[in-house]
Structures are given as C-alpha cells and as structure tokens.
Amino acid sequence: MVEVKLEAEIISENKKNRYQHWANKLGRYAQQAVLYEAVLEPKPGLVDSVDNGSHKDMDIFTFMDSASSLYSGFVDFAMDGFGHTGDARSLFTKIRKTGIQIEKNMFEETKGINTHKGIVFSMGIVISAVAFSLKNYQKTTVKEFPILSPTEVEIVFSTMQKMTEGLVSKDFHTLETKEILTNGEKLYMEFGFLGIRGEAEAGFPTVRNMLLKLRKDSFRKPTYSTKDIYLDILFILMSEVQDSTVVSRGGIEALEYVKQTARIFLENGGMQQHNAVEKIVNINECFRERWISPGGSADLLAITILFIKLENINVGG
Ligand SMILES: CC(C)(COP(=O)(O)OP(=O)(O)OC[C@H]1O[C@@H](n2cnc3c(N)ncnc32)[C@H](O)[C@@H]1O)[C@@H](O)C(=O)NCCC(=O)NCCS
Ligand SMILES: Nc1ncnc2c1ncn2[C@@H]1O[C@H](COP(=O)(O)OP(=O)(O)OP(=O)(O)O)[C@@H](O)[C@H]1O
Structure with a gap:
C-alpha cells in the first residue's frame, strides 16, 4: 500500500530533519x-600543547580525550533547545539533566579528572539558548545552518x-545543611563569591562585551594571527573574570594578582609586543609557582570562540 503523507506531516518531518542537521x-x-x-599556546597556568601549566593530574591528551566525549552531549x-515548548526557565531545568549525563561521560573518559565540568555547564546554557532562539526567531526554512546576526546574538x-x-x-x-x-x-x-553561576545569571557579560569589541574590529592588527587574537581575548578575560578556579587553587589574593598581571600585559600592548610570547612564558612560570590556573577564563574563551563562529566574525590575521 502507498503511504500517503499529509502536508502538515511532511512540513513537520522537514522541520525535524532541519533541527537535527542544525543541532x-x-x-x-x-x-x-x-x-x-x-x-x-602559550597559555599561563593552563594546560596547553606545550605544558600542563599548574596542573599535575592532566595534560593535553586528557583534554583531547575529554573533548571527544562532549560532541553528542552538545548535540x-x-x-x-529546538524541541522546547515551555519558557526559558524550564529549558534550563531540562538542560541541567542533560548536563549531568555529559559530566558523567566526561569523568568516565578522564578517569575522574575534572577537565570540562565548567564548560559543560556554560556550553549547555549557550547551545540550548541558541537553538531555542533560532526556533523562535529564525524563520528561514533552508537546511544550511544560518549565520547569526548581531541582533540575533543579542x-x-x-x-x-x-x-x-x-x-x-x-x-x-x-x-x-x-x-x-x-x-x-x-x-x-x-567569601560570597558567585563564580560561574554569577557569570551565567548575569548573562555572560564578559563574553557579550568582548563580542562588541570584536565586531568593531578593534582587535585586528596587520601583524596579528588568529592565535594572537585568541590570546589577547584570554588576557582580557583574565583581567575581568571572577574566576573560582583561580581562587580555589591560589587563594582569594590570587584573583587580584591574575587580574593585575593580565592588565599590565594588555597595557603594554598584549600580543603586539615584540616579546609577548616570552612574557607569557614568564607569567606561566609565576602562575605555576603559585599553583594558579585561570580555568574560568579559559572556558569563557571557548564560549567567545563559539560566538565568533556563529556570527562568522573575521578573526584572521
Ligand atoms: C555549576 C557547576 C559548574 C558546578 O559548580 P561548582 O560549585 O563545582 O563550580 P566551581 O566554582 O568549582 O567551578 C566549576 C568550573 O567553572 C569554571 N568557572 C569558574 N569561574 C567561572 C566564571 N566566573 N565564569 C565562567 N566559568 C567559570 C571553571 O572552569 C571551573 O572549573 C555545574 O557543574 C553543576 O551545577 N554541577 C551539578 C550538576 C549539573 O547540573 N551539571 C550540568 C549542568 S548543565
Ligand atoms: N586548558 C585548560 N587547562 C586547565 N584547566 C582548564 C583549561 N580549560 C578549562 N579549564 C578549566 O579549569 C578546571 C580545572 O580546574 P581544577 O584542576 O582546579 O579542577 P577542580 O576539580 O575544580 O579542582 P581539583 O582538581 O583541585 O579537585 C577545568 O574543569 C576546566 O573547566
């Protein structure tokens, strides 16, 4: 028997396929x-492809293993987000359950080492919010994933x-209790320190402001590579973020030290300095001595990179 599909059924099937493709x-x-x-690289205090920064229990391979476990959870x-019919608050309740499962997969892959707990939480909010917003505001019916406009990102x-x-x-x-x-x-x-939850509840203002700067092209210098731009972004984040990884490892006074160190690096020209790499290598040594790792800034750099991709902002040299 020939299966006859109603027009509405075909539309909804197309939509489902499109959302899966976009996801x-x-x-x-x-x-x-x-x-x-x-x-x-080089990143101060953080794991990168050159060294493990201030970390003893993980290296770049642990990060590759961990990252490979994240993809299906991100989808x-x-x-x-695409399937959500309630309000934004109930979407958050929904994704926290998904996040717990992704966290489990990550810990299984790293044998109990916390490589990506923070980013799973932040990416969960960002990815599902992008999907939920696209579903509500993007009327396009094309299969190709759309480039987001600044207004849509807002x-x-x-x-x-x-x-x-x-x-x-x-x-x-x-x-x-x-x-x-x-x-x-x-x-x-x-200390009444709000950390990642405070950053999320404020709507990731550090990333939002960074995108304003990136759109104005104020980062791009003739001599800059994409890597230089990402490193400048990392230092800007370090100079601003209330990073709980810094505090839990280096103590509350470490936070001002990180902010101040990053500020001085930027005031002197950031990656434009002829000896920028040498300076970061020195900062890395200072952070390692004090056991400091700016893990929260690293996470927010990854979130910024995601938005750069979504908006197709040119960060080439
Ligand atoms: C809220 C989370 C991150 C756990 O909180 P926890 O108290 O362990 O956070 P902690 O302060 O140790 O920070 C976790 C990570 O966040 C990142 N981070 C730290 N400070 C910041 C900041 N200001 N901004 C962004 N990220 C930050 C760092 O990478 C850090 O390692 C989350 O894992 C959680 O709620 N876990 C419970 C299970 C869950 O719901 N998981 C999935 C969520 S989708
Ligand atoms: N490249 C990176 N190198 C190191 N940490 C990073 C990097 N990128 C992000 N981070 C964040 O920093 C966190 C690691 O911090 P930390 O080692 O203090 O983990 P913890 O579980 O909070 O503490 P502990 O291991 O002391 O129990 C990771 O969970 C991750 O979110």
Missing part, C-alpha cells in the same frame, strides 16, 4: 571551540539571562 552543526562548532582553547543540548544573550534568573540564590540557599561542598559552593560560603 549537529552547533555540536561541531562547540566542540571545535573547546579544542581550539585547549591547543592554544543533545541543541535538540533540548536575543540569545537575553534568553540566557531569562534561563538562569534566580540561579545563584536557588543553587546556594541550601548550603548550610549540605555535607560535602564543591569548590564553588565553598567559595560562596567563605
């Missing part, structure tokens, strides 16, 4: 962003703010 693309972009961050985050940022509204108080209000605290929870109890 795969989003997953690939996100995984690429995570890989770019990992191999970028799931996107499908969560919609994604406000979606992220809506998704995470009240996150800090919700996550932290039961800590008094909790027996085992994570690093982020300990820092909140001790």
Whole structure:
C-alpha cells in the first residue's frame, strides 16, 4: 500500500530533519571551540600543547580525550533547545539533566579528572539558548545552518539571562545543611563569591562585551594571527573574570594578582609586543609557582570562540 503523507506531516518531518542537521552543526562548532582553547599556546597556568601549566593530574591528551566525549552531549543540548515548548526557565531545568549525563561521560573518559565540568555547564546554557532562539526567531526554512546576526546574538544573550534568573540564590540557599561542598559552593560560603553561576545569571557579560569589541574590529592588527587574537581575548578575560578556579587553587589574593598581571600585559600592548610570547612564558612560570590556573577564563574563551563562529566574525590575521 502507498503511504500517503499529509502536508502538515511532511512540513513537520522537514522541520525535524532541519533541527537535527542544525543541532549537529552547533555540536561541531562547540566542540571545535573547546579544542581550539585547549591547543592554544602559550597559555599561563593552563594546560596547553606545550605544558600542563599548574596542573599535575592532566595534560593535553586528557583534554583531547575529554573533548571527544562532549560532541553528542552538545548535540543533545541543541535538540533540548529546538524541541522546547515551555519558557526559558524550564529549558534550563531540562538542560541541567542533560548536563549531568555529559559530566558523567566526561569523568568516565578522564578517569575522574575534572577537565570540562565548567564548560559543560556554560556550553549547555549557550547551545540550548541558541537553538531555542533560532526556533523562535529564525524563520528561514533552508537546511544550511544560518549565520547569526548581531541582533540575533543579542536575543540569545537575553534568553540566557531569562534561563538562569534566580540561579545563584536557588543553587546556594541550601548550603548550610549540605555535607560535602564543591569548590564553588565553598567559595560562596567563605567569601560570597558567585563564580560561574554569577557569570551565567548575569548573562555572560564578559563574553557579550568582548563580542562588541570584536565586531568593531578593534582587535585586528596587520601583524596579528588568529592565535594572537585568541590570546589577547584570554588576557582580557583574565583581567575581568571572577574566576573560582583561580581562587580555589591560589587563594582569594590570587584573583587580584591574575587580574593585575593580565592588565599590565594588555597595557603594554598584549600580543603586539615584540616579546609577548616570552612574557607569557614568564607569567606561566609565576602562575605555576603559585599553583594558579585561570580555568574560568579559559572556558569563557571557548564560549567567545563559539560566538565568533556563529556570527562568522573575521578573526584572521
Ligand atoms: C555549576 C557547576 C559548574 C558546578 O559548580 P561548582 O560549585 O563545582 O563550580 P566551581 O566554582 O568549582 O567551578 C566549576 C568550573 O567553572 C569554571 N568557572 C569558574 N569561574 C567561572 C566564571 N566566573 N565564569 C565562567 N566559568 C567559570 C571553571 O572552569 C571551573 O572549573 C555545574 O557543574 C553543576 O551545577 N554541577 C551539578 C550538576 C549539573 O547540573 N551539571 C550540568 C549542568 S548543565
Ligand atoms: N586548558 C585548560 N587547562 C586547565 N584547566 C582548564 C583549561 N580549560 C578549562 N579549564 C578549566 O579549569 C578546571 C580545572 O580546574 P581544577 O584542576 O582546579 O579542577 P577542580 O576539580 O575544580 O579542582 P581539583 O582538581 O583541585 O579537585 C577545568 O574543569 C576546566 O573547566
């Protein structure tokens, strides 16, 4: 018997295929962003392809193993967004469940080492917000994944703010009675430090501002390579971010030290300095002595790279 499909059925099947195709693309972009961050060198205190920075329990191969476990989860985050029919807040509840599974896969791959916990959380919010916003605002019916306009990216940022509204108080209000605290929870109890949750609830303002600068082309210098731009972005983030990885490893005074070090590097010209690489190698040594690693800034660099890809911003030399 010949199967007759109603027009509505065909439209919805086409839509489903398109969302799956877009989700795969989003997953690939996100995984690429995570890989770019990992191999970028020289980075101070962080694992890269040259050394392990301030870390003893992981190297670049641990990061490659870990990154390879993330792709299908990133696609799931996107499908969560495309398939969501409720409001932004309930999307966040949905993706946290997906995130827990991705975290599990990651820990399995790294044999218990925390390489990408922070980025799984942040990427979950970003990827699902992109998908949810595209579904609501992009009326295009083409199969090819669309390049996002600055206006559409702004919609994604406000979606992220809506998704995470009240996150800090919700996550932290039961800590008094909790027996085992994570690093982020300990820092909140001790210093009222908001870390990754604060960054997310504020709608990733550091990344949002970075994109404003990138769109104005203010980063591009005739002598710059893509790598130079990414390194300048990393130092700008280090000079601004309330990074809980810095504090949990180096103490609260380490945060000002990192910000100040990054500020001085940038004031002197960032990657434009003729001896920029030598300077970063020295900063790496100083960070290693103090056990400092700017893991939160590294995560936000990966998020920035994802948006650069989504908006197709030219960061070539
Ligand atoms: C909120 C998360 C990140 C855990 O919080 P935790 O208290 O362990 O956080 P902690 O302060 O140790 O930071 C985790 C990582 O975030 C990154 N980070 C730190 N500071 C910042 C910052 N200011 N901005 C962005 N990222 C940051 C770093 O890479 C750090 O390693 C998340 O893993 C979580 O909620 N886990 C529970 C299970 C879950 O819901 N997982 C999936 C979420 S989609
Ligand atoms: N290239 C990188 N090198 C090192 N850390 C990175 C890098 N990119 C991101 N990070 C972030 O830094 C975090 C590692 O911090 P850390 O080693 O302090 O982990 P932890 O589990 O919080 O602490 P501990 O291992 O002391 O229990 C990673 O989870 C990751 O999110």
